[in-house]
Amino acid sequence: MYPHEQTENGKDLKARVEAFKALCRSRALRVTEQRLEIFRTLAQSKSHPSAEAVFAAVRKKLPNISLDTVYRTLASMEEAGVVFRVGLSTKARFDADLTPHYHFVCMNCGEVYDIFPAPDSPALLVPQDIKQFGEVKNVNLQFRGICHRCRAAAGEKK
Amino acid sequence: MYPHEQTENGKDLKARVEAFKALCRSRALRVTEQRLEIFRTLAQSKSHPSAEAVFAAVRKKLPNISLDTVYRTLASMEEAGVVFRVGLSTKARFDADLTPHYHFVCMNCGEVYDIFPAPDSPALLVPQDIKQFGEVKNVNLQFRGICHRCRAAAGEKK
């Protein structure tokens, strides 16, 4: 099964916004104009905008919105699984092991774990249809989630 | 074929350093103590260190090295294909399309291109062996390289 299933993207914007509102309510997140406008902007965009770009777009509708609100909202939307963050948010990390492998990255503590696929695994092969965009220099496959240690730590707090 | 083949990691440190020196010479990069020490540090590390962490480690050998040198060197090593950068270096970007897909990211201009795999593609499946690390929330598969536009622009300059 895919980790984030296609359920909303086929609907029209109005329906997606309604679904977003419902999701907010189910999570006790207040339905604010700012959240709605940020969601609308992102749902209509095809350019993987940065927080700054979302800010610029939303500002046309809500001139007083702050950049911080955009950051906060995008983070909560990611948390809620409504948007996907391309790449890593934390600081850059480096690896001198060039053996083909991938990573599990903890979204909470930032820890990076190595995973070496079986030799016959197709996971890291470069698909042919990428050549239309440019020359591939490397592959970055990461699975992001919460590591066992953070999960356990979160449980203790309650 | 894998994009970054396993050629050096099986060798011992001394051999890897020699190979690194040879690579530097072949690219007209000077072989400096700083570069060597940064390479040694990274080659021996298994923790995907950040630039700051590399800096701290290298400092023990070269107390006067600057953080900027570490950043510059890591960038040139990435460029040379000696190290791999985990995640993206640029600012965060967001995507509200949750249909399973992956990205081609231009290492030069930062542009992000969508690639939708064939419905039966195994590319974005979560392997079972990841569960040992934690709970996966999402998958980030990106191919990084130079897009055709940047390639063309670089060609014109010459």
Next chain:
DNA sequence: AACCTTGTTAAGAATAATTCTTATATTGGA
């Protein structure tokens, strides 16, 4: 409909990560 409670926001300061500037030092070829 007015009233709370609590989450949310704007504004701008603060922080963190990375890059730039400049003068000095070093590499590697002549």
Next chain:
DNA sequence: TCCAATATAAGAATTATTCTTAACAAGGTT
């Protein structure tokens, strides 16, 4: 050894992101 070009240290500057605080507003309660 000398020279030209590249690399470096130091610290300032920039960029991205987060925090602080006081005002505000959503949505449940009366």
